[in-house]
Amino acid sequence: MIAIRDLSCRYGTITALDGVNLTAGTGAVLGLIGPNGSGKSTLIACVAGINRDCSGAIALGGVSLASYGRAALARVLAVVFQENHIAFDFTALDVVLMGRSPHLREFQEYGADDLAIARETMTACDCWQLRDRGVNRLSGGERQRVVLARALAQRPRFLLLDEPTSHLDLRHQKEILQIAAARAGTDGLTVIAVLHDLNLAGRYCDRLALLDRGRVVCQGEPSAVLTAPIIEAVYGTTVAVVPHPVTGRPQILA
Amino acid sequence: MANGRRTQIFWLVLAAAAVCGIAIGPSGPPSWGDPQIIALRGFRVLLALCAGAGLAASGASLQAVLGNPLAEPYLLGVSGGAACGAALAIALGLGRGVLGAFAVPVFSFCFGLATIIAVYRLSRVRGRLPGETMILAGVVANAFFSGAIMLLLSLAGRQLQEMVLLMMGSLGAVFTTRTAPALLFAAALTAGGIGWLWLQGRRLNLLALGEPQAASLGVEVESLKRGVFLTSALICAGIVSLAGVIGFVGLIVPHLARMVVGPDNRRLIPASAALGGSLLILSDAAARSAFAWELPVGVVTTMLGVPFFIYLLWRRKRSAG
Numbered sequence: 001m002i003a004i005r006d007l008s009c010r011y012g013t014i015t016a017l018d019g020v021n022l023t024a025g026t027g028a029v030l031g032l033i034g035p036n037g038s039g040k041s042t043l044i045a046c047v048a049g050i051n052r053d054c055s056g057a058i059a060l061g062g063v064s065l066a067s068y069g070r071a072a073l074a075r076v077l078a079v080v081f082q083e084n085h086i087a088f089d090f091t092a093l094d095v096v097l098m099g100r101s102p103h104l105r106e107f108q109e110y111g112a113d114d115l116a117i118a119r120e121t122m123t124a125c126d127c128w129q130l131r132d133r134g135v136n137r138l139s140g141g142e143r144q145r146v147v148l149a150r151a152l153a154q155r156p157r158f159l160l161l162d163e164p165t166s167h168l169d170l171r172h173q174k175e176i177l178q179i180a181a182a183r184a185g186t187d188g189l190t191v192i193a194v195l196h197d198l199n200l201a202g203r204y205c206d207r208l209a210l211l212d213r214g215r216v217v218c219q220g221e222p223s224a225v226l227t228a229p230i231i232e233a234v235y236g237t238t239v240a241v242v243p244h245p246v247t248g249r250p251q252i253l254a
Numbered sequence: 255m256a257n258g259r260r261t262q263i264f265w266l267v268l269a270a271a272a273v274c275g276i277a278i279g280p281s282g283p284p285s286w287g288d289p290q291i292i293a294l295r296g297f298r299v300l301l302a303l304c305a306g307a308g309l310a311a312s313g314a315s316l317q318a319v320l321g322n323p324l325a326e327p328y329l330l331g332v333s334g335g336a337a338c339g340a341a342l343a344i345a346l347g348l349g350r351g352v353l354g355a356f357a358v359p360v361f362s363f364c365f366g367l368a369t370i371i372a373v374y375r376l377s378r379v380r381g382r383l384p385g386e387t388m389i390l391a392g393v394v395a396n397a398f399f400s401g402a403i404m405l406l407l408s409l410a411g412r413q414l415q416e417m418v419l420l421m422m423g424s425l426g427a428v429f430t431t432r433t434a435p436a437l438l439f440a441a442a443l444t445a446g447g448i449g450w451l452w453l454q455g456r457r458l459n460l461l462a463l464g465e466p467q468a469a470s471l472g473v474e475v476e477s478l479k480r481g482v483f484l485t486s487a488l489i490c491a492g493i494v495s496l497a498g499v500i501g502f503v504g505l506i507v508p509h510l511a512r513m514v515v516g517p518d519n520r521r522l523i524p525a526s527a528a529l530g531g532s533l534l535i536l537s538d539a540a541a542r543s544a545f546a547w548e549l550p551v552g553v554v555t556t557m558l559g560v561p562f563f564i565y566l567l568w569r570r571k572r573s574a575g
Contacts, residue, residue: 050466074472081470087321087462088517098460102472107453154471 001026002047002158002190007056009042009214016042017054018214024207026061029177029184029191031205033198033225035235038211040194041082044162047192048079060158061190074102078151082163084143086135092146093131096122099153118153125149125179141172148176152183159183161193165200173197177204198252202226203244210234226250260514261521264528268303271532275299278539301425301437302538302551303531305493305500306507308444309333310530311523312486313504314511315451318458318519319482320374324389324566326504327490328559330373331395332366333501336487336494337420338399338406339365344413344420345406359440363491369395370483423500423552425538440492447489448527454478455520462517500552502559503530509566 002024009017017039024030032040045051047058049065058065060076068076078099086095099121100114122128127145130138135146144164151159161180165173177193181204184191195201201208202222209219212234218225228241231252240253276295277283309327316325327333339361348357373395377388400421407417419426451458457478460468465475493500511525534551537558541549 045466048466048470050469070469070474071472074470077470079467079470081464081467083464084467085464088318088323088512090459090462090517094459094518095463098463098471101456101460104456107456 001059001061002030002192003057003059003062004043004047005057005059007043007046007054007058009039009046009051009054011053015214017046020056020211020214020216022209022216022219024190024192026190027184027188028206029181029193029204031201031208031222032192032194032211033196033201033208034211034217037213039214040211041162042214043211044079044160044192044194048077048160049073050079071102074154076156077158077160078154078156079160080144080147080151080162080164082166084147086143089134089136091132092127092135092138093118093122095135095146096131096150096153099150102154114153117155118149121149121152122146124152124183126175141168141175144168144172144176145179148179157189159189159191161191163194163196166196173200174204180204198226198231202249202251203247223250226252261525261528263514264511264525264532268528268532268535271535272299272303275302275535275539278543297434297437298425298538299535300441301497302534304437304441304444305425305497306503306530306532306534307448307527308489308493308530309500309503310507310511310526310533311448311451312482312489313530314508314519314522314526315454315458315482316486316504317508318461319479320388321461321464322388323509324505324563326502327366327486328499328501328504329389329563330392331369331399332373332487332490333494333499334396334399335369336362336366336490337499338402339363339491340420340495341403341406341417344416345410359436359491359495362495363487365399366490366494367484367487369399370487374483419550420494420498422550423498423555424548424550425497425534426542426548426550437496440496443492444489447485448523450485451482452520452523454482455518455523458482458519458523459517498550498552500534501556502562503534503555505566506555506559506562507533509562 004020004022007017007020020043032043034040042051046054049068096118097110097114100110100117119128122131125145125148127142127149130142130146135143138146148164159180164176177200180191180193183189193205205222207220208222208225210217210225210230217234218230226241228239231239241250242253244251276292276299279295313326316330317323340358343358343361373388373391377391379387403417403421407414410417457473460471460473469475507530508522508526511522511529515521515525537554538551541551541554
């Protein structure tokens with residue numbers, strides 16, 4: 001469980017987050033949605049311990065974020081970022097093994113168990129067959145699966161996804177979210193995902209939180225958040241909401 | 255595993271180069287009964303080894319830290335800054351005696367470190383380090399320091415020869431019982447520096463993912479960067495104060511080594527060090543025996559480095575377009 005209490009963050013005169021209260025439950029995916037500049041990525045950076053210029057309290061499984069050192073945090077929390085350019089031509093397997101780094105002692109080499117974990121997560125992300133390919137020669141969808149496998153190889157209890165599906169086509173968008181949602185269920189992961197696509201958010205998230213100008217406007221089940229009056233008020237445009245013909249989840253039509 | 259064996263090849267090459275370095279010279283192979291020539295060439299080989307290994311290993315590490323394959327002590331202006339510091343120490347008359355053995359490297363180090371921090375700050379654009387702005391900042395730093403060295407040259411009297419050698423990059427410093435401790439000190443500094451960089455290999459690899467990604471994998475990114483900058487400046491200062499500015503070694507060598515052992519810094523840093531040492535020992539052997547007069551080794555590495563740099567730029571342009 002990730003509990004966020006009264007989180008605020010200011011860059012100079014700009015208020016990126018303004019008293020955010022959120023709870024993400026164990027074994028579930030919390031989707032963060034909202035217009036550009038609403039503070040979603042800042043929220044992820046705060047929870048990831050990368051942005052330390054924030055006030056308020058963040059607790060991971062009841063333990064304060066502030067009490068974790070960098071390395072200790074990396075053993076329980078993994079992050080998938082939006083931009084994943086990788087300098088130099090590491091192979092996909094090299095990159096996934098890097099996810100084991102926080103679990104190694106100083107100067108310890110990757111061992112057989114690290115390789116076994118990398119193989120397991122790469123198989124789960126359908127990229128084991130890409131292991132010897134240079135990661136920069138993979139397509140966007142393949143690379144993002146490798147990056148997700150790397151995050152899962154950290155064996156985290158908390159997983160943060162910052163727009164993991166931008167620049168991907170529909171099939172790959174769905175794959176990434178399906179894997180994350182399945183892992184949340186089987187491994188008891190707590191997942192927070194920033195998503196741009198409201199329909200994907202409605203389809204794969206157990207709960208949604210809608211941010212606007214640094215505040216949580218509304219949170220709850222997708223059907224409670226994705227309603228025409230709420231979306232129209234926050235995004236400033238008219239929409240129609242219809243139930244998905246198969247899943248019954250709310251779908252936004254522009 | 256195959257890459258592990260490949261790294262060993264570099265050590266064999268280095269050993270062969272060292273033997274060549276001692277055997278080759280204007281006066282031919284030394285007979286084993288001539289310890290003076292062996293000692294003189296041995297010192298020279300040791301200086302070439304330190305310079306090549308140190309510059310190549312710090313080039314590889316700077317490339318990892320800056321996420322940019324064009325980063326290198328010479329192109330970033332670090333060597334130029336260190337040379338300017340050394341020239342200043344010489345111009346101030348601090349280059350004499352026991353004090354000189356310390357004042358020159360200390361001035362070199364301070365100037366080199368200040369340069370790398372300035373270039374890094376100047377070229378950082380919104381948290382990223384585009385190759386082009388970094389090279390530009392390095393060009394500006396080099397222009398400034400060569401101007402400053404010219405100024406010192408114009409004011410210099412007896413120290414002129416010493417300063418010219420600093421700018422050209424030469425392994426021809428005459429080793430006597432007085433300067434030998436400085437060489438041994440620089441060698442120890444270089445060896446320690448390379449060792450430290452090597453131990454950072456796994457963390458340096460994580461930086462390839464990007465700085466926030468590396469931080470999310472438990473790397474203290476800022477302190478790692480500071481450590482690499484500091485170590486590179488130390489290595490450069492030791493080398494520059496003895497051998498002057500030797501360009502492009504940190505660019506060419508890690509690239510060649512990367513082709514053989516791959517991008518993993520745990521193998522790349524030792525492989526670069528061994529290959530850099532070999533390259534400089536052989537370049538120096540060629541430089542002092544190919545012509546009737548002695549060619550400064552910095553000229554040789556620049557002649558090799560410039561076409562290589564143009565090739566890298568051309569390849570970047572092709573992959574971008």
